[in-house]
Amino acid sequence: MKCPYCHHDDTQVIDTRAPEDGNTIRRRRRCTQCDKRFTTYERIELAMPVIVKKNGSRTEFETGKLRGSLMLALRKRPVSAEAVDTAIQRIEEKLLSSGEREVNSGYIGELVMRELKRLDKIAYIRFASVYKSFEDLSEFAEAIQEVKKN
Numbered sequence: 001m002k003c004p005y006c007h008h009d010d011t012q013v014i015d016t017r018a019p020e021d022g023n024t025i026r027r028r029r030r031c032t033q034c035d036k037r038f039t040t041y042e043r044i045e046l047a048m049p050v051i052v053k054k055n056g057s058r059t060e061f062e063t064g065k066l067r068g069s070l071m072l073a074l075r076k077r078p079v080s081a082e083a084v085d086t087a088i089q090r091i092e093e094k095l096l097s098s099g100e101r102e103v104n105s106g107y108i109g110e111l112v113m114r115e116l117k118r119l120d121k122i123a124y125i126r127f128a129s130v131y132k133s134f135e136d137l138s139e140f141a142e143a144i145q146e147v148k149k150n
C-alpha cells in the first residue's frame with residue numbers, strides 16, 4: 001500500500017476494524033517515511049466467475065438466465081419455487097467458492113444437471129437431452145437408465 005502523501009511504498013497497519021456490513025475492512029495506516037496517517041477500506045470481493053462459452057466468447061454470469069434454464073426444464077413439473085431457489089443458491093455457491101475467474105459453460109451445465117437430477121428426473125432428462133444434444137436414441141436410453149439407477 002503506497003502512502004498517498006509521499007508515495008512511499010512502505011506503510012504500517014496500526015489498526016484494523018472488523019467490517020460492519022460484513023465485507024468492508026477498515027484499516028488505519030501509518031507511513032513509515034513521512035509518518036502521516038490515513039485510512040483504507042478493503043472490500044472483500046466475491047465475484048462470480050466469467051463464463052467461457054464453447055466458441056470461446058465470454059459472458060457475465062446471470063442468475064436470471066440460470067433460473068430460466070431450470071424453469072424451462074421444470075415446466076409443469078411438481079417442484080416448488082423454494083426448491084428451485086435452493087438449487088440456484090447451491091449452484092451459485094459452488095461457483096463463488098471455486099475461486100476461479102473463469103469457468104467453462106460446460107461446468108455450469110454439469111452443476112445444473114446435478115441439481116435437476118435431485119429435483120426431478122423428468123426435468124433432468126429434458127435438460128440433458130437439450131444440453132448434451134443426444135445424437136441418437138441409444139444415448140437417450142443411456143441417460144434414462146442412469147436416472148433409473150438412482
Ligand SMILES: [Zn+2]
Nearest residue numbers: 003006031034
Ligand atoms: Zn508518506
